[in-house]
Amino acid sequence: MIPDPNYFEGIIQRLNTGIVIVDQVGHIQFWNQFMKLNSGHDREDVLGKSIYDIFPEIPQSWFQKKIDTVYTLQHMAFTDWKKRPYVFRFPTTRPITGEVEFMYQNCTFSPLLDEEKKVAGVLIVVTDITEVAEQTLAMQRLTNSLEREKREQQKLITKLEEAQNQLLQSEKMAAIGQLAAGVAHEINNPTGFVYSNMGSLGHMVEDLMAVIDVYEDQLCRNGVPEAQExxxxxxxxxxxxxxxxxxxxxxxxxKDGIERIKRIVEDLKGFSHVGESEWQMADIHKGLDSTLNVVWNEVKYKAEVEKHFEDLPEIECIPSQINQVFMNLVVNAAHSIEKKGKITICTGQRGDQIFISVADTGCGISQEHLNRIFEPFFTTKPVGKGTGLGLSVSYNIIKKHHGHIEVNSTPGEGTKFVLWLPVKQPEIETEQEAAQS
Ligand SMILES: Nc1ncnc2c1ncn2[C@@H]1O[C@H](COP(=O)(O)OP(=O)(O)OP(=O)(O)O)[C@@H](O)[C@H]1O
Ligand SMILES: [Mg+2]
Structure with a gap:
């Protein structure tokens, strides 16, 4: 038995889904209970009227394009709440959390065909998707906050890694420093007395010569010929x-030689203050010279060193750390030279920044390695020769000093590193920054 058409109409009216039929220009031809309940407009009030007049908030050109598409292509069209939360602005019927003001909707636009298979109207089905949307949005917020937390944790892990690497290198430096300080101390005493004895010896030689002059003079005047002969x-x-x-x-x-030994001992003593972490105003050139003396042994057989130092003001820094960076650069430069080359060290001031550049005529760095040289443990050197920490630690030290490192390299020709450092550090570090560094 085929049920009465009113039977189906009754079902459609009671569906918990909005059913609207419009013609090609948007005039309403059908309207079910759901639409009435949610919009407050009776079916009699809207039939034959333009949907744009009933819902002025509908973006007309967008909506009309949907209808036109359905008419032209005879295909179904769809809108998703994520792209367009609501087509019809219905207040939400379930104030779930109080946060959602309007009903989220998914809408389908389907062609209704007449007997000649031509589109006679567009069936719009409006589904209330508020609950799903609410949960999805809540989930999205949760995911976002989890991701934020994850990013923060990742940052912390990176900081910890940096700190650990710095610790590793500074331990190495401290060990070298201790050794240097020990040697310096041992050499200091004998050098001291040899230096002072040399002073006395100088005077004594002069006196001795004066006495011999007198003997000669007397011998010339009063001596017997045999004695003279x-x-x-x-x-x-x-x-x-x-x-x-x-x-x-x-x-x-x-005396000059002893003075040189004294200077080297002084440099070693200065260099061995690696544990020192006091911010102070320091003469960069002094640090460069003493560090260069310390690493001279690594450099002297490989390269001649050319220095172009401009006048520099004292800068606010932790000198032992800047020396450590400089040492890493000079040793890297020496290692990059296979037989014999040149290392050029320049300094200068531009505005409130100073620069120190170390250029070598070594093997250069290939493009693919250039992106990785500041990574901890990245090394192209054989086991035992390099740990791959020099540049990564240097990078962090310069960052802590609010400066930056530039690098330029041409494989086969050489490499130039430039350190830029502010003369004065930015106003006292915030507590947070201090804790981070
Ligand atoms: N001046 C340079 N010329 C050519 N390559 C360089 C130069 N400086 C650095 N590199 C490249 O960058 C890599 C990383 O340098 P880094 O100083 O961090 O580590 P390392 O010298 O290998 O070991 P470490 O310094 O810990 O003893 C080097 O192994 C080398 O390949
Ligand atoms: Mg190195």
């Missing part, structure tokens, strides 16, 4: 004139 022969045998001249310069050279 014996002295002349002795002088000739021992090349007295040369001896007299050379003795003075020998003592002078020795």
């Amino acid at each position: 014996a002295v002349r022969q002795a002088k000739e045998k021992y090349d007295f004139d040369y001896l007299k001249e050379d003795l003075v310069s020998l003592v002078k050279e020795s």
Whole structure:
């Protein structure tokens, strides 16, 4: 038995889904109970009227395009609440949390065909999707906050890794520093007395020469010829004139040598203050010179070093750490040179920044490695020669000093690193920043 058409109409009216039929220009031809309940408009009030007049909030050109598409293509069209939360602005019927003001909807637009298979109207089905939307949005918020937390944790992990790497290198530096300080201390005492003895020896040689001059003078005037002849022969045998001249310069050279040893010992002592972490105003050139002396052994067989130092003001820094960065750059430069090359060190000031550049004529860095050289443990050196921490630690030290490192390299030609550092550190670090560094 085919049920009465009113039977179906009754079902459609009671569906918990909005059913609207419009013609090609948007005039309403059908309207079910759901639409009436949610919009407050009776079926009699809307039939034959334009849907745009009943719902002025509907974006007309967008809506009309949907209808036109259905008419032209005879296909179903769809709108999703994520793209367009609501087509019809219905107040929500379930104030679930109080946060949702309007009913979220998914809508389908389907063609209704007449007997000739032509589109006679568009059936719009409006589904209330508020609950799902609510839950999805809540989930999205949760996911976002979890991701935020994850990013923060990742940042923390990176900081911890940096701190650990810095610790590793500073332990190495501290060990070298301790050794250097020990050696410096041991050499300091003997050097001290040799230096002072050399001073006395210089004076004594002068006095001795003065006495010999008197002897000679007296011998010339009052001496018997045999005595004069014996002295002349002795002088000739021992090349007295040369001896007299050379003795003075020998003592002078020795004094210079001892002075150099004293300077190296001073440098070693200065360099060994690696544990020191005091911010202070420091002369960068002094640090560069003493560090260069310390690593001289690594450098001297590989490269001649050229220095171009401009006048620099004292800068606010932790000198031992800047020395450590400089040492890493110079040692890397020396390692990059296979046989014999040149290392050029320049300094200068531009505005309130100073720069220190270290350029070498070594093997250069390939493009693919250039992106990785600041990574901890990235090294191209054989086991035992490099740990791959030098540049990563240097990067962090310079970052802590509010500066930056530039690098330029051409494989086969050489590499240039430039350190930029502010003369004065930005106003006192915030507590947070201090805790982070
Ligand atoms: N001046 C340079 N010329 C060519 N390559 C360089 C230069 N400086 C750094 N590199 C490349 O970058 C890598 C990383 O340098 P980094 O100083 O961090 O570590 P390392 O020198 O290998 O080991 P470490 O310094 O810990 O003893 C080096 O292994 C090298 O490949
Ligand atoms: Mg290195």
